[in-house]
Amino acid sequence: MKMDEITTNEMREIIKMDPLVILPIGATEAHGIHLPLGTDTFQAARVADDMAERMDNVLIAPALPYGIHSSMRNLAGTINITFDSMRSFVRDILDSFARHGIRRILIVSGHAASSHMTAITEACRSVVSEHDVKIMFVSDYRIVEEREDFRFEGDGHGGVIETSRMLAIDPDIVGSERPKGVFIDSDCVVLRDASSCMPDGIAGDTSKASAELGERMNNYIVETLIGMVEREMR
Amino acid sequence: MKMDEITTNEMREIIKMDPLVILPIGATEAHGIHLPLGTDTFQAARVADDMAERMDNVLIAPALPYGIHSSMRNLAGTINITFDSMRSFVRDILDSFARHGIRRILIVSGHAASSHMTAITEACRSVVSEHDVKIMFVSDYRIVEEREDFRFEGDGHGGVIETSRMLAIDPDIVGSERPKGVFIDSDCVVLRDASSCMPDGIAGDTSKASAELGERMNNYIVETLIGMVEREMR
Amino acid sequence: MKMDEITTNEMREIIKMDPLVILPIGATEAHGIHLPLGTDTFQAARVADDMAERMDNVLIAPALPYGIHSSMRNLAGTINITFDSMRSFVRDILDSFARHGIRRILIVSGHAASSHMTAITEACRSVVSEHDVKIMFVSDYRIVEEREDFRFEGDGHGGVIETSRMLAIDPDIVGSERPKGVFIDSDCVVLRDASSCMPDGIAGDTSKASAELGERMNNYIVETLIGMVEREMR
Amino acid sequence: MKMDEITTNEMREIIKMDPLVILPIGATEAHGIHLPLGTDTFQAARVADDMAERMDNVLIAPALPYGIHSSMRNLAGTINITFDSMRSFVRDILDSFARHGIRRILIVSGHAASSHMTAITEACRSVVSEHDVKIMFVSDYRIVEEREDFRFEGDGHGGVIETSRMLAIDPDIVGSERPKGVFIDSDCVVLRDASSCMPDGIAGDTSKASAELGERMNNYIVETLIGMVEREMR
Amino acid sequence: MKMDEITTNEMREIIKMDPLVILPIGATEAHGIHLPLGTDTFQAARVADDMAERMDNVLIAPALPYGIHSSMRNLAGTINITFDSMRSFVRDILDSFARHGIRRILIVSGHAASSHMTAITEACRSVVSEHDVKIMFVSDYRIVEEREDFRFEGDGHGGVIETSRMLAIDPDIVGSERPKGVFIDSDCVVLRDASSCMPDGIAGDTSKASAELGERMNNYIVETLIGMVEREMR
């Protein structure tokens, strides 16, 4: 069920049933020459949709399609939200959820950069400290990445994982190129223009990507998350 | 063309052609017993889609589906963004547009409450004062409302205009009830709970709504906006 | 009774009687070649004085003579307060009123620009949500403007209404010129320099202004406000 | 000349002559059982008026009648502005002065509490670091207090100095009592309620006050300030 | 006892005994050609150490070695914290103390500039208004300076007092020069570069300084503070 498609009365009834509300957070960010700018949004939205299909009592909030970026910031199409704006905007959304009596929230962020994650974490902490609400905050990308089977050498932003998943989600908006790119560590130097870390705009060898692999990754994420929710969000 | 479906390279090429970028801003807000919470988002998104269909060189940015609310704030499902969060989040989006060389931006807000409009206006002013960019900011709702033919006595939030337009946009998510409601002026008293201004959650007599009327309204908005853009955003 | 002319002991006694406290908010803003920069302050202060004369139990707080401006911002003498400063300064004043036990507040703003009004409204909302206090917030200008009899074609900033009222309030500080000016709509384009909307610095044909008309306007405002206060602020 | 009584054209001409703009800052603050809440505003305004009378090329800006308070904060009628609001409001005023080309500003604060003074000083520093403008910032109270002849044992807030000056400025709003009060040092303990430092609401023996003494004090301030301006603000 | 050298369990036991926690605040600031940049930190730390030696139940928190500066800001090595950063950082420290149940806090600031003192005072006020905690806030420099015996003509920053005290604290980091400098009053003009007030970087005739004198000053401060604590912080 999607929150934007129901009425306030339906919402009131659903809240009484103590639903799990999923808030997908995406991004508008350069993802190499082959993946669309909305890659992170499409991935997070897909996770939410799949979970809603397999679980009862799930409500999907409208996706927030913007996030915080550093290395991709200067590439055409990357829309960069500052730390404070992101933190307070997400806090406001969560605060409204809590005020309406929602008690179980899952945030799925397609984007996983550390400032982005910290901003959202700070928003969550602020809301859990003020309301009686449980918030689980994950990046679907990190869930895949931590799994042994899905590790590819040097893989990262716009690499095998993201290309495969997008091929499984919507092949029509994936380009035909399969670029290769490296991530160059800055040795802890804080860069003015972090794009030098990824001269090709991606990290990994996307020739290894496939829709089939992406389907398995997407499934793995959904199953993992369903397990986590069942374990922790009762 | 949708920004989230193109790659960074495509974006770079499009920017060279000096596109009009449309940013739809919606809301997640109680809209009576018959309209969905995402009403404002659906309306703004539809305006953007129709404009992109009828004009060349238009690029649609991902819609922001949250806004600032007062009278509906306490009704189930209304997600309320605070003034400062809204202003700075929108400013960040516009700032990124301008940094990438976009010079013509149209913001269409489905929601038209005055704090919401002022927050976005402040964001626009901040960006036009710092960048060489032209921003037109409208509420599609206000465009209809100002037109003599579309005036219905006591019509307002969730009334004839919004019901008609939603019937034209997506009748499947419009309920079958046709409620009637009044707006009760607070005589300039600043209310702690402004929901008392609209005890029925809407204003107007929605029995007068129809898909055909909504179609005409949607067309009128799109034509008006195309005229304004052609006049002012060259 | 003026707040700045009484002692703290007198204040304490007056508060026990549940007074209506009027806070006049003005502006220092260019008002054409014939009206003084303090026009908005003089008008709001006059409304407060007249109300205090005709009602019992009214206390006038010191007028705040600065506000938020856009179209007049670049003309000599316009002092522009930023949105956040205005909002928090007014909030502090209201907060102090409420902490001292004042329960009925009327804010009369001579200036009526939308950012200015929103900033003050936000301040009021913040205070009514935290304290048991009733706040009525009006612009005297808007009260006149909404009245059929006082509508003059194209009239606006520094026009027939403001010139007439200032002639009634203090003719010595009104110049002898009676300029004519038009307001040029920006078609929703957010302007870097909004002064292009009013190339003559005013809107309307001030040759139609007179002290007699201004007297009637001032009376109308005061009577309207007394009615609103009696209806709503008991 | 008062800024609020002149037109924008007159303002533009005056600015060309490089005027000294005086901004009086007052307060609305309990001043014992005999002095009015606006004491600090009346004193600062009087200094400005007298200087304008004795010097050429002086323009008086509208007085800001609110400030920052600690020890008097809880007494009826004290309106307390928070540090950040005060700093940013004054900064905005000064910033507007500077943008219009004003190059010589004198701020006279009737109130002299240390947080109040620091907030205004911070505002001044911010503006002088960004604009080519000279700002002199004084408290008229401190000027008197530092002068040997005007020292009375234990004199302070609402004491001999302030009572005498108010008797010289406007005896009609000075009560007939001549209270005596002591200031009790808190030994550097930061108090939650600082009113315990001045149990009588004033410090000093006001029976020693007189209009004649006040006149001399007021004159001394004006002469001292004229000297400082002539020495430093060329 | 030093807070950084004990464990959390020891801390928990000490808190039960209602200790006096001393927070030394220093600075990194130019202090003439002969005194080290850390002069203010060394002085505050020494006061804390001496008090801990002579009193029971004292716990010393880690010193904060940075502060707010104006006149020395542009000299090599002065590290300047902005007002808001200082205020909120100190508030956070004090807030943590209070949350852990500490009820008696003494802040000793080696640096005594007025913005610096106000920022810390504001932090203290915020914490005492929210927690049941007693905070005494002093500058050791001001304690000496107010004492008749320790007054030297024109003495100030980096002068006889500071040189003498540093000679008593750690002669190895005091240079052999004994400079002479004057403080030039700015006549209340707010300076863009306040270093012109102290062209020699210090104020006073340091040839009068001696370790013996510094020892007496240090003793005087410690005795004075012990007296104040015993009187006020029970």
Added chain:
Amino acid sequence: MKMDEITTNEMREIIKMDPLVILPIGATEAHGIHLPLGTDTFQAARVADDMAERMDNVLIAPALPYGIHSSMRNLAGTINITFDSMRSFVRDILDSFARHGIRRILIVSGHAASSHMTAITEACRSVVSEHDVKIMFVSDYRIVEEREDFRFEGDGHGGVIETSRMLAIDPDIVGSERPKGVFIDSDCVVLRDASSCMPDGIAGDTSKASAELGERMNNYIVETLIGMVEREMR
């Protein structure tokens, strides 16, 4: 060389030689029953001292002994700085360094929590975007932890690494207990009280700790950092 022990003139000369300035950032945080609250500060300071001993042209800034905490926040003695305070305080320090012409800065943070790291990173980014300065930002803890030889099962906060290093740095302030603790993953649930993640206050089996191991770790960090600085900070 320590910044707080040199004069402004010495500082000016050193800056001309383009020194590496090391800013140690520590914390005051519960570290189990055996390690002192200042553990992170002692470790960062030791790294700075060792680097200064082995390299030319190094200047050590005064250590900042406070940081951002979550899981240890409620344990006695943990002093918690909020995100915004930490970010702006560190930014101010770095900004002052840059204004004085320092071009090479190494920040060593003994504490490595993600909010803490992000706050400092944001501060660094702000400064590198405005000044021509190179900043390397590391956590010494993370350097050890990433090294294969120094990995111990389940080791973390207050575990083998930290106990060993403190034994090498200052055995006198290390308690005799050698506790064992586990880290319990919260499965991405954002906790109100994160102390439940470490019920023993530490993670790891500290019976495996030794001064000899700590010495090797400390050496490894210093050598690694010297290599990084030589590679990147020329």
